Amino acid sequence: MKNILASFGQEYDYKNILRHPGVSILLNEQKDTEDICKRLDEVVIKFRDSSDINIKQAIRDLDNWISKEISRSDENERQKIANGFGRFFDVRAGVAYNTLSIAEKEQSGKIIHSGYLNQFSEIAQVVGKHDERNKNILIKSVLDNLRKEDEKIEQAKFYRDLGKTVETIFVSLTGSNAKVEDNGQDFLLMTPLLEIGIRLEIKSRSKNGNYVLMTKKQVEMAVSCxxxxxxxVFPDISNSSSDNFKHKARFVLDIKELLNDRYYETEDFITRNFYENDGQNILIEFENYSYKYKIKKSIWQRIDNTKVLTFTEFEEFILTQLK
Structure with missing residues:
Protein backbone atom coordinates (compact mmCIF):
# COMPACT_ATOMS: atom_id res chain seq x y z
CA MET A 1 0.00 0.00 0.00
CA LYS A 2 2.94 2.35 0.58
CA ASN A 3 3.78 2.10 -3.15
CA ILE A 4 0.19 2.88 -4.07
CA LEU A 5 0.17 5.86 -1.74
CA ALA A 6 3.36 7.17 -3.30
CA SER A 7 1.76 6.96 -6.74
CA PHE A 8 -0.64 9.78 -5.95
CA GLY A 9 2.20 12.32 -6.13
CA GLN A 10 3.27 15.30 -4.05
CA GLU A 11 0.96 17.74 -5.79
CA TYR A 12 -1.96 16.25 -3.86
CA ASP A 13 -0.06 16.51 -0.57
CA TYR A 14 -1.06 13.00 0.43
CA LYS A 15 1.75 12.99 3.00
CA ASN A 16 -0.05 15.71 4.95
CA ILE A 17 -3.33 13.84 4.72
CA LEU A 18 -1.68 10.68 6.03
CA ARG A 19 0.76 12.32 8.40
CA HIS A 20 0.56 10.31 11.58
CA PRO A 21 2.96 8.03 13.47
CA GLY A 22 1.61 4.86 11.86
CA VAL A 23 2.94 5.66 8.38
CA SER A 24 6.53 5.15 9.39
CA ILE A 25 6.08 1.79 11.09
CA LEU A 26 5.56 -1.71 9.69
CA LEU A 27 2.21 -2.39 8.09
CA ASN A 28 1.74 -5.68 9.91
CA GLU A 29 0.38 -3.86 12.95
CA GLN A 30 -3.39 -4.12 12.56
CA LYS A 31 -4.38 -0.76 14.04
CA ASP A 32 -2.08 1.30 11.82
CA THR A 33 -2.84 -0.77 8.72
CA GLU A 34 -6.57 -0.16 9.13
CA ASP A 35 -5.95 3.53 9.68
CA ILE A 36 -3.87 3.77 6.50
CA CYS A 37 -6.68 2.01 4.58
CA LYS A 38 -9.19 4.57 5.83
CA ARG A 39 -6.91 7.48 4.94
CA LEU A 40 -6.25 5.99 1.51
CA ASP A 41 -10.00 5.52 1.08
CA GLU A 42 -10.39 9.29 1.55
CA VAL A 43 -7.70 10.07 -1.04
CA VAL A 44 -9.18 7.78 -3.70
CA ILE A 45 -12.70 9.14 -3.28
CA LYS A 46 -11.42 12.71 -3.31
CA PHE A 47 -9.49 12.28 -6.57
CA ARG A 48 -11.68 9.63 -8.24
CA ASP A 49 -12.41 11.92 -11.21
CA SER A 50 -8.82 13.06 -11.73
CA SER A 51 -7.49 13.08 -15.29
CA ASP A 52 -3.91 12.57 -14.13
CA ILE A 53 -2.62 9.27 -15.54
CA ASN A 54 -0.60 8.55 -12.39
CA ILE A 55 -3.68 8.95 -10.21
CA LYS A 56 -5.68 6.72 -12.55
CA GLN A 57 -3.02 4.04 -12.38
CA ALA A 58 -2.87 4.31 -8.59
CA ILE A 59 -6.64 3.75 -8.39
CA ARG A 60 -6.37 0.69 -10.64
CA ASP A 61 -3.46 -0.62 -8.56
CA LEU A 62 -5.50 -0.23 -5.38
CA ASP A 63 -8.47 -2.00 -6.97
CA ASN A 64 -6.19 -4.87 -8.04
CA TRP A 65 -4.64 -5.04 -4.57
CA ILE A 66 -8.05 -5.28 -2.92
CA SER A 67 -9.16 -7.99 -5.37
CA LYS A 68 -6.01 -9.98 -4.71
CA GLU A 69 -6.41 -9.72 -0.94
CA ILE A 70 -10.07 -10.74 -1.10
CA SER A 71 -9.31 -13.78 -3.25
CA ARG A 72 -6.95 -15.23 -0.66
CA SER A 73 -8.75 -14.16 2.56
CA ASP A 74 -11.45 -15.76 4.64
CA GLU A 75 -14.79 -14.08 5.35
CA ASN A 76 -13.57 -12.26 8.43
CA GLU A 77 -10.54 -10.82 6.65
CA ARG A 78 -12.67 -9.79 3.66
CA GLN A 79 -14.99 -7.91 6.02
CA LYS A 80 -12.02 -6.09 7.56
CA ILE A 81 -10.89 -5.01 4.09
CA ALA A 82 -14.41 -3.82 3.27
CA ASN A 83 -14.52 -1.85 6.52
CA GLY A 84 -11.08 -0.38 5.90
CA PHE A 85 -12.14 0.98 2.50
CA GLY A 86 -15.60 1.99 3.62
CA ARG A 87 -16.59 4.19 0.67
CA PHE A 88 -14.29 2.96 -2.09
CA PHE A 89 -14.95 -0.76 -1.57
CA ASP A 90 -18.55 -0.82 -2.83
CA VAL A 91 -17.96 1.53 -5.78
CA ARG A 92 -14.44 0.46 -6.75
CA ALA A 93 -15.51 -1.36 -9.92
CA GLY A 94 -17.12 1.79 -11.33
CA VAL A 95 -14.33 4.07 -10.13
CA ALA A 96 -11.66 1.81 -11.64
CA TYR A 97 -13.65 1.55 -14.89
CA ASN A 98 -13.76 5.35 -15.19
CA THR A 99 -9.96 5.45 -15.14
CA LEU A 100 -9.85 3.59 -18.46
CA SER A 101 -9.23 5.38 -21.73
CA ILE A 102 -11.97 5.58 -24.36
CA ALA A 103 -10.29 2.79 -26.35
CA GLU A 104 -10.02 0.61 -23.24
CA LYS A 105 -13.68 1.22 -22.40
CA GLU A 106 -14.69 0.27 -25.94
CA GLN A 107 -12.69 -2.93 -25.67
CA SER A 108 -14.28 -3.68 -22.29
CA GLY A 109 -17.70 -3.07 -23.83
CA LYS A 110 -16.95 -5.55 -26.60
CA ILE A 111 -16.00 -8.15 -24.01
CA ILE A 112 -19.16 -7.53 -21.98
CA HIS A 113 -21.45 -7.66 -25.02
CA SER A 114 -19.69 -10.72 -26.43
CA GLY A 115 -21.62 -12.94 -24.05
CA TYR A 116 -18.43 -14.52 -22.72
CA LEU A 117 -17.97 -12.35 -19.64
CA ASN A 118 -18.41 -15.32 -17.32
CA GLN A 119 -15.63 -17.22 -19.07
CA PHE A 120 -13.30 -14.22 -18.88
CA SER A 121 -14.16 -13.89 -15.20
CA GLU A 122 -13.33 -17.56 -14.59
CA ILE A 123 -9.95 -17.11 -16.28
CA ALA A 124 -9.28 -14.05 -14.15
CA GLN A 125 -10.19 -15.94 -10.98
CA VAL A 126 -7.80 -18.79 -11.83
CA VAL A 127 -4.97 -16.39 -12.62
CA GLY A 128 -5.71 -14.26 -9.54
CA LYS A 129 -5.05 -17.15 -7.16
CA HIS A 130 -1.33 -17.19 -7.96
CA ASP A 131 1.63 -15.00 -7.19
CA GLU A 132 3.01 -12.57 -9.77
CA ARG A 133 5.57 -14.99 -11.23
CA ASN A 134 3.00 -17.72 -11.84
CA LYS A 135 0.46 -15.16 -13.07
CA ASN A 136 2.78 -14.22 -15.91
CA ILE A 137 3.20 -17.87 -16.83
CA LEU A 138 -0.56 -18.46 -16.84
CA ILE A 139 -1.34 -15.29 -18.79
CA LYS A 140 1.30 -16.17 -21.39
CA SER A 141 -0.17 -19.65 -21.70
CA VAL A 142 -3.69 -18.27 -22.19
CA LEU A 143 -2.51 -15.75 -24.78
CA ASP A 144 -0.43 -18.35 -26.64
CA ASN A 145 -3.42 -20.68 -26.87
CA LEU A 146 -5.69 -17.85 -27.98
CA ARG A 147 -3.23 -16.93 -30.74
CA LYS A 148 -3.05 -20.56 -31.87
CA GLU A 149 -6.82 -20.86 -31.98
CA ASP A 150 -7.05 -17.53 -33.77
CA GLU A 151 -4.60 -18.82 -36.39
CA LYS A 152 -6.70 -21.96 -36.84
CA ILE A 153 -9.86 -19.92 -37.29
CA GLU A 154 -8.17 -17.57 -39.76
CA GLN A 155 -6.75 -20.53 -41.67
CA ALA A 156 -10.15 -22.23 -41.82
CA LYS A 157 -11.70 -19.02 -43.11
CA PHE A 158 -8.98 -18.71 -45.74
CA TYR A 159 -9.61 -22.25 -47.00
CA ARG A 160 -13.36 -21.70 -47.10
CA ASP A 161 -12.84 -18.59 -49.21
CA LEU A 162 -10.29 -20.39 -51.37
CA GLY A 163 -12.68 -23.29 -51.75
CA LYS A 164 -15.31 -20.99 -53.22
CA THR A 165 -12.73 -19.47 -55.55
CA VAL A 166 -11.43 -22.81 -56.83
CA GLU A 167 -14.88 -24.33 -57.17
CA THR A 168 -15.98 -21.38 -59.30
CA ILE A 169 -12.87 -21.76 -61.47
CA PHE A 170 -13.40 -25.48 -62.05
CA VAL A 171 -17.12 -25.25 -62.69
CA SER A 172 -16.42 -22.52 -65.22
CA LEU A 173 -13.67 -24.64 -66.78
CA THR A 174 -15.40 -28.01 -67.00
CA GLY A 175 -19.06 -27.25 -66.52
CA SER A 176 -19.01 -29.96 -63.84
CA ASN A 177 -20.64 -30.04 -60.46
CA ALA A 178 -17.33 -29.71 -58.62
CA LYS A 179 -17.90 -30.78 -55.04
CA VAL A 180 -16.06 -29.16 -52.12
CA GLU A 181 -15.04 -31.48 -49.31
CA ASP A 182 -12.98 -31.17 -46.11
CA ASN A 183 -13.39 -27.43 -45.41
CA GLY A 184 -12.53 -26.36 -48.91
CA GLN A 185 -9.17 -28.15 -49.21
CA ASP A 186 -10.31 -31.29 -50.99
CA PHE A 187 -12.05 -31.16 -54.37
CA LEU A 188 -13.61 -33.94 -56.38
CA LEU A 189 -14.28 -33.12 -60.01
CA MET A 190 -16.80 -35.50 -61.52
CA THR A 191 -18.47 -35.06 -64.89
CA PRO A 192 -19.48 -37.39 -67.72
CA LEU A 193 -17.07 -35.39 -69.87
CA LEU A 194 -14.07 -36.66 -67.88
CA GLU A 195 -12.79 -40.17 -68.52
CA ILE A 196 -11.76 -40.34 -64.86
CA GLY A 197 -12.63 -38.18 -61.87
CA ILE A 198 -10.00 -35.78 -60.56
CA ARG A 199 -9.38 -35.40 -56.83
CA LEU A 200 -7.46 -32.25 -55.93
CA GLU A 201 -5.87 -31.66 -52.52
CA ILE A 202 -4.86 -28.04 -51.89
CA LYS A 203 -2.06 -27.32 -49.42
CA SER A 204 -0.40 -24.11 -48.29
CA ARG A 205 3.29 -24.03 -47.44
CA SER A 206 4.77 -24.11 -43.97
CA LYS A 207 5.78 -20.80 -42.38
CA ASN A 208 9.35 -21.14 -43.61
CA GLY A 209 8.09 -22.25 -47.02
CA ASN A 210 10.11 -25.46 -47.21
CA TYR A 211 7.35 -28.07 -47.13
CA VAL A 212 3.66 -28.89 -46.91
CA LEU A 213 2.11 -31.44 -44.58
CA MET A 214 -0.30 -34.23 -45.41
CA THR A 215 -2.12 -36.24 -42.77
CA LYS A 216 -2.16 -40.02 -42.75
CA LYS A 217 -5.80 -39.94 -43.87
CA GLN A 218 -4.96 -37.70 -46.83
CA VAL A 219 -2.07 -39.94 -47.90
CA GLU A 220 -4.28 -43.02 -47.58
CA MET A 221 -6.74 -41.29 -49.89
CA ALA A 222 -3.97 -40.41 -52.33
CA VAL A 223 -2.66 -43.95 -52.71
CA SER A 224 -6.03 -45.74 -52.65
CA CYS A 225 -8.52 -43.52 -54.47
CA VAL A 233 0.47 -26.26 -53.53
CA PHE A 234 -0.74 -22.70 -53.07
CA PRO A 235 2.03 -20.76 -51.28
CA ASP A 236 0.20 -17.55 -50.41
CA ILE A 237 -2.36 -17.78 -47.58
CA SER A 238 -2.83 -14.03 -47.44
CA ASN A 239 -4.86 -13.75 -50.63
CA SER A 240 -7.44 -16.26 -51.83
CA SER A 241 -8.45 -14.33 -54.95
CA SER A 242 -8.89 -16.07 -58.28
CA ASP A 243 -6.06 -14.13 -59.95
CA ASN A 244 -3.62 -14.87 -57.12
CA PHE A 245 -4.49 -18.57 -57.17
CA LYS A 246 -4.01 -18.80 -60.92
CA HIS A 247 -0.68 -17.02 -60.69
CA LYS A 248 0.92 -18.93 -57.80
CA ALA A 249 -0.62 -22.40 -57.58
CA ARG A 250 1.45 -25.42 -58.63
CA PHE A 251 -0.07 -28.81 -59.46
CA VAL A 252 1.85 -32.04 -58.77
CA LEU A 253 0.44 -34.77 -61.00
CA ASP A 254 2.60 -37.66 -59.80
CA ILE A 255 2.14 -37.24 -56.04
CA LYS A 256 0.27 -40.57 -55.83
CA GLU A 257 3.24 -42.44 -57.27
CA LEU A 258 5.70 -40.52 -55.09
CA LEU A 259 3.73 -41.28 -51.93
CA ASN A 260 2.93 -44.89 -52.67
CA ASP A 261 6.17 -46.64 -51.61
CA ARG A 262 6.74 -44.27 -48.70
CA TYR A 263 3.25 -44.87 -47.35
CA TYR A 264 3.50 -48.66 -47.36
CA GLU A 265 7.03 -48.54 -45.93
CA THR A 266 5.75 -46.37 -43.07
CA GLU A 267 2.73 -48.56 -42.39
CA ASP A 268 4.91 -51.65 -42.32
CA PHE A 269 7.34 -49.98 -39.90
CA ILE A 270 4.50 -48.92 -37.59
CA THR A 271 2.92 -52.36 -37.64
CA ARG A 272 6.22 -53.98 -36.69
CA ASN A 273 7.25 -51.47 -34.01
CA PHE A 274 4.19 -49.86 -32.48
CA TYR A 275 1.65 -52.65 -32.03
CA GLU A 276 1.75 -55.70 -29.77
CA ASN A 277 2.74 -58.84 -31.65
CA ASP A 278 4.83 -61.96 -31.12
CA GLY A 279 8.57 -61.50 -31.00
CA GLN A 280 8.54 -57.80 -30.06
CA ASN A 281 9.32 -57.07 -26.41
CA ILE A 282 10.37 -53.45 -26.90
CA LEU A 283 7.95 -51.25 -28.81
CA ILE A 284 7.78 -47.57 -29.77
CA GLU A 285 4.90 -45.43 -28.57
CA PHE A 286 3.87 -41.81 -29.05
CA GLU A 287 0.60 -40.14 -28.24
CA ASN A 288 -2.30 -41.14 -30.50
CA TYR A 289 0.16 -42.40 -33.11
CA SER A 290 0.06 -38.89 -34.53
CA TYR A 291 2.30 -38.20 -37.50
CA LYS A 292 2.17 -36.44 -40.84
CA TYR A 293 3.94 -36.72 -44.18
CA LYS A 294 6.23 -33.83 -44.99
CA ILE A 295 6.34 -32.99 -48.71
CA LYS A 296 9.46 -30.93 -49.39
CA LYS A 297 9.40 -27.99 -51.79
CA SER A 298 11.76 -29.79 -54.15
CA ILE A 299 8.69 -31.82 -55.18
CA TRP A 300 6.69 -28.85 -56.52
CA GLN A 301 9.70 -26.80 -57.64
CA ARG A 302 10.94 -29.30 -60.18
CA ILE A 303 12.01 -27.42 -63.28
CA ASP A 304 11.06 -28.48 -66.81
CA ASN A 305 9.04 -31.35 -65.44
CA THR A 306 5.80 -32.43 -67.05
CA LYS A 307 4.56 -33.65 -63.69
CA VAL A 308 4.48 -30.16 -62.09
CA LEU A 309 2.15 -27.69 -63.78
CA THR A 310 1.27 -24.03 -63.55
CA PHE A 311 -2.42 -23.15 -63.55
CA THR A 312 -2.40 -22.46 -67.28
CA GLU A 313 -0.77 -25.83 -67.90
CA PHE A 314 -3.18 -27.53 -65.52
CA GLU A 315 -6.07 -25.90 -67.35
CA GLU A 316 -4.78 -27.41 -70.59
CA PHE A 317 -4.37 -30.76 -68.82
CA ILE A 318 -8.03 -30.68 -67.75
CA LEU A 319 -9.17 -29.81 -71.25
CA THR A 320 -7.22 -32.73 -72.71
CA GLN A 321 -9.05 -35.07 -70.31
CA LEU A 322 -12.44 -34.01 -71.60
CA LYS A 323 -13.99 -36.31 -74.16
Missing part, protein backbone atom coordinates in the same frame (compact mmCIF):
# COMPACT_ATOMS: atom_id res chain seq x y z
CA UNK A 226 -9.71 -44.54 -57.93
CA UNK A 227 -9.67 -40.95 -59.21
CA UNK A 228 -6.65 -39.09 -60.54
CA UNK A 229 -5.11 -37.63 -57.36
CA UNK A 230 -3.34 -34.27 -57.70
CA UNK A 231 -1.59 -32.19 -55.04
CA UNK A 232 -1.99 -28.44 -55.46
Missing amino acids: TEKYILC
